[in-house]
Amino acid sequence: MRQSTYLVPTMRDVPADAEAISHQLMLRAGMMRQLASGVYAYLPLAKKAMTKIEAIIREELDGIGAQELTLPALHPAELWQESGRWEDMGDELIRLKDRHNRDFALGATHEEVITTIIKDGITSYKKLPLNVYQIQTKFRDERRPRFGLLRGREFIMKDAYSFHDSEESLHETYWAMHEAYSRIFSRVGLTFRPVIADSGTMGGKDTHEFMALASVGEDTIAYSDGSDYAANLEMASSLAPEPPQSQEYGLLEKKATPDAKTVNDAAAALGVDPDHILKALVVFVDGEGSLLLLRGNDELNEVKALHELGAKEMRMATEEEVVDLFGATPGSIGPVNVNNVPIYADHRIHGMETIACGANETGYHYVHVGPGKDYQATAYKDLRTVKEGDPSPDGQGTLQFAEGIEVGQVFKLGRKYSESLQAKYLDQNGKAQTFLMGCYGIGISRTIAAVIEQHHDENGIVWPVSIAPFLVHLLALNVKNEEQQALAEAIYTDLKQAGIDVLFDDRGERAGVKFKDADLIGLPVRIAVGKRAGEGIVEVKVRKTGEQLELSKEDLVQWVKEFAN
Amino acid sequence: MRQSTYLVPTMRDVPADAEAISHQLMLRAGMMRQLASGVYAYLPLAKKAMTKIEAIIREELDGIGAQELTLPALHPAELWQESGRWEDMGDELIRLKDRHNRDFALGATHEEVITTIIKDGITSYKKLPLNVYQIQTKFRDERRPRFGLLRGREFIMKDAYSFHDSEESLHETYWAMHEAYSRIFSRVGLTFRPVIADSGTMGGKDTHEFMALASVGEDTIAYSDGSDYAANLEMASSLAPEPPQSQEYGLLEKKATPDAKTVNDAAAALGVDPDHILKALVVFVDGEGSLLLLRGNDELNEVKALHELGAKEMRMATEEEVVDLFGATPGSIGPVNVNNVPIYADHRIHGMETIACGANETGYHYVHVGPGKDYQATAYKDLRTVKEGDPSPDGQGTLQFAEGIEVGQVFKLGRKYSESLQAKYLDQNGKAQTFLMGCYGIGISRTIAAVIEQHHDENGIVWPVSIAPFLVHLLALNVKNEEQQALAEAIYTDLKQAGIDVLFDDRGERAGVKFKDADLIGLPVRIAVGKRAGEGIVEVKVRKTGEQLELSKEDLVQWVKEFAN
Known part of the structure; x- marks a missing residue:
């Protein structure tokens, strides 16, 4: 291609709002132009790189028997109402009315549509498993589009959906996709980690996000320097410490800690390390008052806590509720003599020998508290947000943190959509069964940006051979x-x-x-x-x-x- | 690919509303499913055929130096307002508001968007000519979606746009695209004609539509059986007859034709062939009262008449206006003694020897009227809709009619969009000039349907090798x-x-x-x-x-x- 008539409008200066280096470089190198906030044109250089990424994706997915199709972008509202996401997606879902005043959504994702198609098209277990994918524009009205292609309102995705008649079959496809994704991201030149992620409101169970490591990112991931372990910070665990061999504690003693509202206040008043004070949080777990215990320097990880407690929602108690349950204000709460609520202790408390905690009397703390001696935890759970340097939960290496760009996700959906949309097939016995489903996404436009985040120097982009325009x-x-x-x-x-x-x-x-x-x-x-x-x-x-x-x-x-x- | 787990849900019965054979066969062969009126999912077989068509298009367009890019589907309303099409497109343009209540259009076509991108990206004549294309989903809220993929509300198009600094350069690209289109449609197996079409409201000049001949279609085309000539019926011409060598007419004679409202009434009353009576139509051409003359059996072609008269709009006169101008009611109008309005006569009248016409006296006609003797036409023009069997305008062969499916169009836009959006470049002398533009479309989803219309038998589809799934x-x-x-x-x-x-x-x-x-x-x-x-x-x-x-x-x-x- 002759550059003299090639559309590659390079720029010297970039708009001040281009924060991410990939955004700056793509503008400067004449690869893209903004049409509206979060809405971009992909100029020929970007299109060529994207075409190469798409070819790699098709090769890997076709290789494991996935079938390409194209689903529409105009979705009748009824489908999203049936699944409940017409409400759940809120402003992120772009809505419109046609000339007959009928409601439509613009495809933000295609679970509802593919489930409807399969419901009408597949009637027998004999056609299962089925794994279909498409490469297509998606629309999500992000509250705050930013970082160029990293978070846009119109973007290009590969999304895949699989249908199964057994958990084993779903599991098999899930891992085949997981491996295909690893090959795809390796081939496009990304340094990445498949991380354990939160299934959140998608309603499924297992899920991994493929995170490209980067200096800019919207997610922090924790990964082991000694193994393959990696997880989103909100899901990361550390190894539970062994309980101490000997447990000899001093005598329980109450001390005045007037004005101590926080762990640090109490630590100063008592002259002990904050990490040797119990952080006691009063919460309502699915409506039930509960006491959560953490070491003073640790932070509660609500996502993990919900998973660990098998709960749907959690909220902090108000000061009135704390006083009502414990007879003291929040700064002076502790587990000693508590028997009206369950006590969930973070597993790092296991390893503590001596401890201080609120005395359930406003302005007082106990010192020399012995776990197991002076109080009994209902259960030890993994409740805290991990820290860099923590031991990896698999016992191999310690945790490191990195910023990550989510370039892909694999997800066991289970029956969430097939149930709400009543998608059934007949099994060997002629009995109607609800499909098991998986879904699998790759952000293609985002992948280009992630590659540039990882492959550049002070002079510009440094394309990997595999996807160079x-x-x-x-x-x-x-x-x-x-x-x-x-x-x-x-x-x-x-x-x-x-x-x-x-x-x-x-x-x-x-x-x-x-x-x-x-x-x-x-x-x-x-x-x-x-x-x-x-x-x-x-x-x-x-x-x-x-x-x-x-x-x-x-x-x-x-x-x-x-x-x- | 193993059919046992391939998504090809064949059907025995097709919905009653599937009129077109391509629509029926694509449903029966498990190639597509309807999600909403005019909105379809392309299942794997259709996707594979489409991918092959796209590969042929890319090969031919890349071969003539066109560059692929991808433009967004979300268009800020301002762009369409600037071009005037926010109003002009009416209900066909799908509109929506984002979460900040800003207006957007869904891309029905991309003249506005590409002109904006080029306006910011190309500043010098040195980068011209430029020819860019994309393959993408388009959205048009058709009043009456029908025939499956032949007229949908969401469909897949290849659209291209070219930018030039001279008419010669535009002409060269126009014909390069014309030839590339001919190669593309030949390669996908279509029998087609590039036909002269009406530039309509697109504001340009030259335009050809590529029409696949079919038994179903929304357009009739007229083509010569002895040459390459082909045109949409609304634009088709026939050869003007030679004026007769000797022009001896009988004596002008007035005859009573009471109750004759139509040409056929008058013919019956006078005992002459309707084709030997003048059909006299009183119209307002850009506001000016005018008399149009056609042979009795011919029909006025308004599209051609507008072109021939260089006018923007035309409307029929009301009965009052006719009486006011001619002193008689519409059934009795003729050109004799008319000198208050211009008289435009269809060129087929040239060949008439004797003639009857209204006498401008209600209930009376003249016979033995001699063109040139009893009235003088202001001008002879090509005003009529051609008929099968007419001589081809190039003098080679006679016209045949066929139904056609428009699968592509090439169009010299001129400066319509670059002017309204103020897109300029600097010429050799550093002077700002407005771009000349061309635009070029291929309906990809429609092409699949057209291929099936042409390639099937009573048992099903008969794929051409080039695009067989x-x-x-x-x-x-x-x-x-x-x-x-x-x-x-x-x-x-x-x-x-x-x-x-x-x-x-x-x-x-x-x-x-x-x-x-x-x-x-x-x-x-x-x-x-x-x-x-x-x-x-x-x-x-x-x-x-x-x-x-x-x-x-x-x-x-x-x-x-x-x-x-």
Whole structure:
């Protein structure tokens, strides 16, 4: 492709609101333009990279027997009302009325639609399992679109849905997709982790998010430096400490801690390390008053707590409710002599030898409290938010934190949608059964941005070979020099004939501008035709390593082919 | 692909509202499902055919230097307001509000959006010409969606837009696209004509529609049986007859024709052929009262008349206006002694020797009227709707009519959008100039339907090889027979390894069901593994010709490869 008439409007300055480096670089490299907040046009360079990502996705998914289809973007409201998400999605779901005043949603995701199609199309267990996917534009009216393609309102996704007649079959497809996703993200050049995630309101059970590690991101992930363990911070666990071998505690003693509202106040008043004070939180778990205990320096992780307690919702007690239940204000609460509510203690308390805690008398704390001696926890649970350096829950290595960009997710949906939309098949015995389902997404536009977040330097993008818009950037350094021009044209022809994707900078710009643009656009191989054109010699530079070498025209094609392999 | 778990829900009965054969066959062959009126899901078979069509389009467009990009579907209302189409498109444009109550349109077409992008991205004539395209979903809220994919509310289009600094450059790209379209439609197997079309409200000049000939269609086209001439009926011309050599007329004579309101009434009253009576229509052309003359059997073609008279609008006069201008009621109007309004006569009147017409006196007609003797036409124009059998306007052959499905259109837009959106570039002299534009569309979903309209028989679809979802349909006739099953599996492996696209009917259905489904789905080659499996012999049938032959497993791959070439 000749750059002189190629739509790649590079920019010097980027809008101030482009925070993420991928957003800045894609604007500067002429890959995208904003049309409205969170709504972008993908210019030819971006489209080419996206096409390569899509080809990789299709290859991997077709390879495990998934079938491509295309579902519509206009969804009759009734489907979303049946599933309950017409309400649940709130403002994020884009709604419209047709000329007959009928309500529609714009496809934010396609569980409802595919379930309806399968409900009418598949009647027998014989056609199961089924795994279908599409690559398509999705619409979500994000409250705060940002980071360019990382969080847009219109974006391109690969979404897949699978249908099963048994948990085993769902499990098998779930892991086949998990592995395919790992291959896909490896092939596009991402450093990523499949992390254990919260199934949240999707109503399913198992779910992994594929997180590309990055310096910008909307999620923090915790991963082990000694194993494959990785989880979203909201789901991450650490190894429970062993209880101490000997448990000899001092005598329970009550001390005045006037004005101590917080753990740190109490620690100062008592002269003990805050981590040796119990943080006692009074909460209502599915409506039942409960006492949660954490070490003073730890924070409650509500998502984990809900999972651990098998509960649907949790809220903090008001001060009145605390006083009502414990006879003291929140700063002075503790587990000693409590028997009107269950006591759930974080598993890190297991490892404590001596301890201080509120005395359930406003302005007083106990010291030398012995877990098991002075109070009995109803159960030990994993309730806290992990910290960097915690031991990994699998016992291998310690936890590290990283920012992550969610580029994919695999999800066991179970029967949430097939039940609400009454999608059934007949089993071997001719009995109607509700489908088991899985769903699986990859954010394609987001993946491009994530790749650029991981692959750039101060001069621009550094494309991985697998998804580079072109493999080679051929520069004619001085188009007015006939010798250089002729050699560049000849090389352009050679490369094209060899099937090599090449962008030919044939513009009448100065060499300096061309080098700068080449670094910015970041194609893997740069071939500059300059002063030694008369000898048929050109300069080759590898964008990633900076390696430079001189090659003759005759050796170029061979070298490029070997480089790409 | 194994049919046992392939999503191809074939049907026996089709909904009564599926009028078009393509619609019926796509439903029956399990290729599509309706989600709402005019909104369809493309199931895997349709998706595969569409992917092949898209590959052909990309190859041809990339071949002439067009660049692929992807523009968003959410369009800020301001863009459509600037172009004036926010009003002009009426209910056809789907509108919505985002969570901040801002107005958006759903992309029905992308002139506004691409013009905005180019306005910001291209500043110099040096980057011209530019030709960009996308393959994408479009949304138009049709008043009456029908014929399945032939007229939907959500459909898949390839749309392209070109930008130029001269008429010559626009003309060159226009014809390059015209030729590329011809290659594309030939390659997908369509019998089609590029027809001269009305530029209508799009505001441009030259335009051709690519019409697939069909028995169902929303447009009638007139084409010559002796040349390449073809036009939409609303734009079709016929050859103007030569004026007669000698013009000897009888004496003008007035005759009573009481109660004659129509040409046929008058013909009966006068005892002459209706085609020898002037049909005189009083109209207002851009507000000016005018008399239009046609032969009695001809019909006014308003679209052509507007073009011929260089006018913007035309309306019929009311009875009062007719009486006011001519002193008689509409049934008795004629050109004799008329000098208060211009007289535009259809060119077919040129060839008339004697003639009757209204006498401008209610209830009276003249006979023996001599054009040129008894009245003088202001001008002879091409005003009538052509008829089958008319001489082709290029003098070669006669006109035939056919129903047509518009599968593509090429259009010289001129400066309509670049002017309204103020899109300018700097020319060689550094002067700001408004872009010249062209736009070019292909209805991809509609093309599939058009192909099926042309390629089917009473048993089902008959896919052209170029876009068949699979090349081969392999049937294991009796999966319980181990010999047959083993041979079918071996052939499946052979074909796949040879890179041949094959659908393997491995279902536990009866042979009769499999044969019926194979005919319905209509893949080019059917290979049935049946009774002679023991000898390694299978039966091959060519869907299109019905040709059958027996081949050994060893010869199959070679035969299929040769067939496909």
